[in-house]
Amino acid sequence: MKRLSILLLLAACAKPLPDEQVGGLFEVYRDRDQPIASAALFQPDRYVGRWYEVARYPVPFEAGCTGVSADYAALPDGSLSVLNTCRNADGTVRSTIQGRAEVVGPGRLKVSFDNVPFVRGDYWVLWVDEGYRTAVVGAPDGRSGWILNRTPDIPADRLTAAKEVLDFNGYDLNRLMEVPQ
Structure with a gap:
């Protein structure tokens, strides 16, 4: 119950962008009868650094966020620290949240955030291009998904490839x- 209360509080604080469809807390964006696969050759050390969110499925905790970035750093135990930053349309920082991503399998991470106790989410890297410039991330339950890129602007061919994934x-x-950058 405490977990649900925290998620509802986070969702209530978010103000959507104009014309933004805000997904429900338990909305599903994928056909769960279809198999989902993570990147078997995922290399966490190459994933570190900054990623820009260029596309996402609507989730309440990101409603109204633009210029979203995620910064990953390697930790001594093999996990990754993560700092997610949400910006307002004018570029000012709206919010940040610090967390940790534990590698639990090839391309599979369990992510938890410092201010959200008792919640660990599946974060599967479904695909990353050979140069680790573009990544597709999702969750087996289909409640979230993102296209990430190392720069705010993604080339059309990699955006097309990411959508195909x-x-x-x-x-x-x-x-x-x-997502506007």
Whole structure:
């Protein structure tokens, strides 16, 4: 119950962007009958650094966020620290949240955040291009999904490839929203 209360509080604090469809707390964006696969050759050490969120499925805790970035750093125990930053439309920082991503399998991480106790989410890297410039992330339950890029602007060919990965893993591309940077 405490976990649900915290999630509802986070969702209530978010103000959506104009015309933004805000997903429900338990909304699903993929066909769960379709298999989902993580990147078997994922290398956590190459994943470190800054990623820009160029597209996402609507989740309440990101409603209204633009210029979203995630900074990953290697920790001595093999896990990754993560700092997610949400910005307002004018570029000012709206909020940040610090967390930790534990590698639990090839391309599979369990993510927890410091201010959200008792919650660990599945964060699966579904695909990353050979140069670790673009990544597709999702969750087996289909409640979240992101396209990330090392720069705010993603080349059209990698955006197309990323969308194909989401589609292959059962995600509804009609619900995917591009994120202003």
